[in-house]
Amino acid sequence: MISRILRAGILPDDSMSDTDAQALFKRRRNMVVILLAILLVIVAGAITTPSFLTVENLLIVIRAASITGILALGMSYITISGNLFALSGEELAILSACIFAFLMRAEYGLFTSLVATLLFAAACGAIQGGIISYGADPIITTLAFGGLFRGIASLVTNNKNILLGTTAAEWLGTARPLGIPTQSWAFIFLTAFAWFVLQKTRFGRQLLLTGANREAARATGLRVGQASLVALILFAVCCGLAGIFAAAQFGLAVANLFTGLNIDVVAAVLVGGISLRGGQGSPIQAALGAIFIALLQNFMLLHSFTTGERMLVVGCLVALATLGFHMLQRRRA
Amino acid sequence: MPGDSSILRMRGIVKRYGAVTALQGVDFTLERGEVMALIGENGAGKSTLVKILAGLERPDAGTIEIDGRRVRLRTPNQSLHAGVAYVTQELSIISALSVAENICLGGHTSPIWTTAQLAARVKPYLSLVGLDDIDPAMPAGSLSVAQRQLVEIARLLSRNARILILDEPTAALSDAEIEKVMAVVRTLASEGRSIIYVTHRLGEVFEIAHRVTIFRNGVSFPPVDVERLDIDELIEHLLGRRLDQMFPERGISIGEPVLALEDVMASGLSEPVSLQLRAGEILGLAGQLGSGANAVVRAVAGVPPRERGSILLRGKSLDPRDMREAIRMGIAYCSDDRKRDGIFGVRKLIENLSAPAIGRITVGGLLSGRRERDLAGRLAEFFEIKVNRLGSQAGNLSGGNQQKVALGKWLGIEPSILLVEEPTRGVDVGARAEIYRHLRTLANEGLAILFASSDNQEVLGLADTVATFFRGRLVRVAPAADITPEALLRDVTHPESAESEALT
Numbered sequence: 001m002i003s004r005i006l007r008a009g010i011l012p013d014d015s016m017s018d019t020d021a022q023a024l025f026k027r028r029r030n031m032v033v034i035l036l037a038i039l040l041v042i043v044a045g046a047i048t049t050p051s052f053l054t055v056e057n058l059l060i061v062i063r064a065a066s067i068t069g070i071l072a073l074g075m076s077y078i079t080i081s082g083n084l085f086a087l088s089g090e091e092l093a094i095l096s097a098c099i100f101a102f103l104m105r106a107e108y109g110l111f112t113s114l115v116a117t118l119l120f121a122a123a124c125g126a127i128q129g130g131i132i133s134y135g136a137d138p139i140i141t142t143l144a145f146g147g148l149f150r151g152i153a154s155l156v157t158n159n160k161n162i163l164l165g166t167t168a169a170e171w172l173g174t175a176r177p178l179g180i181p182t183q184s185w186a187f188i189f190l191t192a193f194a195w196f197v198l199q200k201t202r203f204g205r206q207l208l209l210t211g212a213n214r215e216a217a218r219a220t221g222l223r224v225g226q227a228s229l230v231a232l233i234l235f236a237v238c239c240g241l242a243g244i245f246a247a248a249q250f251g252l253a254v255a256n257l258f259t260g261l262n263i264d265v266v267a268a269v270l271v272g273g274i275s276l277r278g279g280q281g282s283p284i285q286a287a288l289g290a291i292f293i294a295l296l297q298n299f300m301l302l303h304s305f306t307t308g309e310r311m312l313v314v315g316c317l318v319a320l321a322t323l324g325f326h327m328l329q330r331r332r333a
Numbered sequence: 334m335p336g337d338s339s340i341l342r343m344r345g346i347v348k349r350y351g352a353v354t355a356l357q358g359v360d361f362t363l364e365r366g367e368v369m370a371l372i373g374e375n376g377a378g379k380s381t382l383v384k385i386l387a388g389l390e391r392p393d394a395g396t397i398e399i400d401g402r403r404v405r406l407r408t409p410n411q412s413l414h415a416g417v418a419y420v421t422q423e424l425s426i427i428s429a430l431s432v433a434e435n436i437c438l439g440g441h442t443s444p445i446w447t448t449a450q451l452a453a454r455v456k457p458y459l460s461l462v463g464l465d466d467i468d469p470a471m472p473a474g475s476l477s478v479a480q481r482q483l484v485e486i487a488r489l490l491s492r493n494a495r496i497l498i499l500d501e502p503t504a505a506l507s508d509a510e511i512e513k514v515m516a517v518v519r520t521l522a523s524e525g526r527s528i529i530y531v532t533h534r535l536g537e538v539f540e541i542a543h544r545v546t547i548f549r550n551g552v553s554f555p556p557v558d559v560e561r562l563d564i565d566e567l568i569e570h571l572l573g574r575r576l577d578q579m580f581p582e583r584g585i586s587i588g589e590p591v592l593a594l595e596d597v598m599a600s601g602l603s604e605p606v607s608l609q610l611r612a613g614e615i616l617g618l619a620g621q622l623g624s625g626a627n628a629v630v631r632a633v634a635g636v637p638p639r640e641r642g643s644i645l646l647r648g649k650s651l652d653p654r655d656m657r658e659a660i661r662m663g664i665a666y667c668s669d670d671r672k673r674d675g676i677f678g679v680r681k682l683i684e685n686l687s688a689p690a691i692g693r694i695t696v697g698g699l700l701s702g703r704r705e706r707d708l709a710g711r712l713a714e715f716f717e718i719k720v721n722r723l724g725s726q727a728g729n730l731s732g733g734n735q736q737k738v739a740l741g742k743w744l745g746i747e748p749s750i751l752l753v754e755e756p757t758r759g760v761d762v763g764a765r766a767e768i769y770r771h772l773r774t775l776a777n778e779g780l781a782i783l784f785a786s787s788d789n790q791e792v793l794g795l796a797d798t799v800a801t802f803f804r805g806r807l808v809r810v811a812p813a814a815d816i817t818p819e820a821l822l823r824d825v826t827h828p829e830s831a832e833s834e835a836l837t
Contacts, residue, residue, distance in 0.1 A: 209688055221656045
């Protein structure tokens with residue numbers, strides 16, 4: 001029988017051919033580019049602004065990078081699964097922040113509030129993921145839900161600040177165990193987690209293969225719908241976490257807690273060099289992309305760029321990264 | 334020296350795809366006002382040649398002259414400008430636009446028009462293709478396939494096409510519609526336009542063409558006048574290649590029936606089909622594009638599910654909801670489009686090979702690198718894929734290696750039935766022989782293999798039993814040893830004559 005064939009055979013060695021070395025170089029190249037870009041901003045910041053390379057400022061940057069980064073990590077699951085982007089991240093983070101603030105004020109305690117908020121976010125992700133895995137367009141679906149989430153946040157808060165009312169959450173938002181902000185610990189942990197999921201788990205492999213070729217994944221019997229669904233849930237949990245951290249940090253939640261976060265996250269994934277076609281790239285690239293965006297934002301703040309100017313720069317960056325991506329694709333084709 | 338009437342001369346055309354040479358120095362001439370048929374087996378090079386002419390592919394060497402002047406046909410626009418028009422099987426008619434709008438599409442019309450102006454503009458072209466009775470304002474979506482084809486031709490005529498390439502124009506048409514298209518082709522030729530007519534149907538060659546150019550293995554033969562040719566000669570010309578070394582010895586141990594199709598109707602079939610497949614047997618379904626051979630394979634795989642009839646797997650009805658369920662039942666299905674659903678081009682070879690059997694390499698939700706290397710290594714070794722390439726991107730492999738991956742990955746699930754469409758499409762000769770050998774080894778291990786192919790030699794060489802298909806119906810089932818290449822070719826191109834012969 002066929003099992004006989006499977007039992008025979010030899011084990012592969014790990015040597016590589018020239019084309020593989022080239023492919024590896026290409027994969028690494030994206031990583032090198034983003035690292036160089038980060039270095040460039042740091043050098044430029046250090047030269048032009050004395051306050052840029054201070055411990056205090058760098059901690060601010062790291063904290064900001066962590067919020068963007070946590071969302072970008074969540075987004076990387078979606079992009080890698082071949083679903084491009086979810087445009088409801090900012091809004092879900094805001095809604096989660098508001099819910100967390102309400103729960104804290106109602107004195108449910110830090111742990112209960114945290115878990116309940118994350119469960120709520122996961123449910124929001126599951127609804128979106130369910131619709132997308134049914135075949136709906138990811139961009140339009142999440143855009144619609146983004147509007148929905150922002151609307152609910154605005155309604156339930158009546159557009160007023162919701163103070164957390166207790167100091168229990170203050171630790172979560174401002175503590176620095178071993179000198180590193182809690183947000184950044186979460187960021188580091190989630191990066192490692194995402195890397196592990198994609199490299200080492202069956203689910204991660206199905207996600208990668210679904211992103212690489214959805215038709216082939218279906219024909220091979222993989223759970224194509226599940227990949228999209230779980231990617232959205234993971235993303236939503238990341239959004240919930242980002243909202244909780246922000247609420248805890250500021251001691252309040254409000255319906256306009258974040259502005260322009262969606263485009264920052266998209267920019268992070270794009271400049272991190274994750275392929276928009278799906279099936280390729282690593283969450284580490286998204287994490288580095290987020291660090292770059294946070295550094296750039298901070299650099300512009302220190303140079304007193306207005307909000308409009310900063311949005312302009314990030315918008316241009318996204319447009320250029322997209323253009324660059326498609327030019328590379330075309331040259332390869 | 335180019336004769337006065339030569340409108341097109343192609344000389345020494347070479348086209349390579351990676352390691353595969355599709356055209357090895359082809360010469361081709363076309364006279365004014367003639368219908369030239371192009372025939373040859375799949376992969377013989379005829380479609381590559383017309384694509385070069387249409388500006389869809391760039392030749393690696395060779396020259397092209399139109400009206401005695403050298404031309405560069407780098408883009409479809411340049412080709413159209415030079416007077417070459419390509420009517421593909423996938424028509425580019427836009428259903429939502431009117432017939433007149435479709436005809437004017439992409440042409441140089443003024444930016445503002447009225448329906449009446451457009452109608453007046455396209456009337457002469459519509460009557461050229463015999464569609465006088467059609468209202469130019471009606472939506473193109475309401476036309477029949479043949480009418481759409483004619484509208485497409487009208488569109489190209491309106492762009493002043495002098496060389497028309499028709500690529501299997503009758504593949505999807507009924508007999509009455511075929512007559513109509515044929516009549517238009519004759520009229521156009523009599524007006525001095527030249528037509529290149531690509532077809533698999535030998536009958537059409539005699540019906541419509543003045544001359545025929547035969548392609549075989551990337552080489553073209555000097556054109557032959559159809560009047561001085563009969564169908565037996567044509568078949569002899571078409572075959573000719575001897576590849577005795579290509580195919581392995583036939584099966585030794587055919588066992589119990591595993592799969593039975595009873596009066597199965599499915600999209601792509603015009604009559605119900607009944608067939609049987611036994612363990613260790615390779616059943617080859619021979620037929621050209623649209624013959625129904627592929628439809629049978631797909632009906633068994635359930636993509637799309639059959640419309641009527643029953644398919645029994647070891648006596649039990651086989652109705653998988655999706656491929657996941659089919660795979661669990663031990664059915665492996667390899668479609669004819671490996672780029673679309675056969676391989677994960679941007680992922681590593683090892684991941685491609687382990688994908689169907691992902692459960693086997695998972696322990697508690699985590700991938701076991703050791704198990705994966707073990708499984709993929711064995712599959713690669715069996716299919717003679719170099720194991721040191723396991724880390725390569727699958728998309729970087731040659732067509733032959735990609736096909737080995739698309740087939741080989743299925744062994745991981747230890748299937749009892751392997752369904753394959755076009756087992757060696759786009760695969761070089763060396764890898765082909767290897768694939769045939771491996772499929773035979775698998776059959777000898779008890780695997781039942783059902784494959785559909787438009788390559789007659791492949792069916793005759795590989796299969797134990799052959800079923801021939803023509804226009805959606807099963808022509809006959811017979812042991813491969815009892816069918817001659819000539820009879821098979823008749824069955825799939827011209828079964829009427831074969832049937833009458835069988836009666837006498």
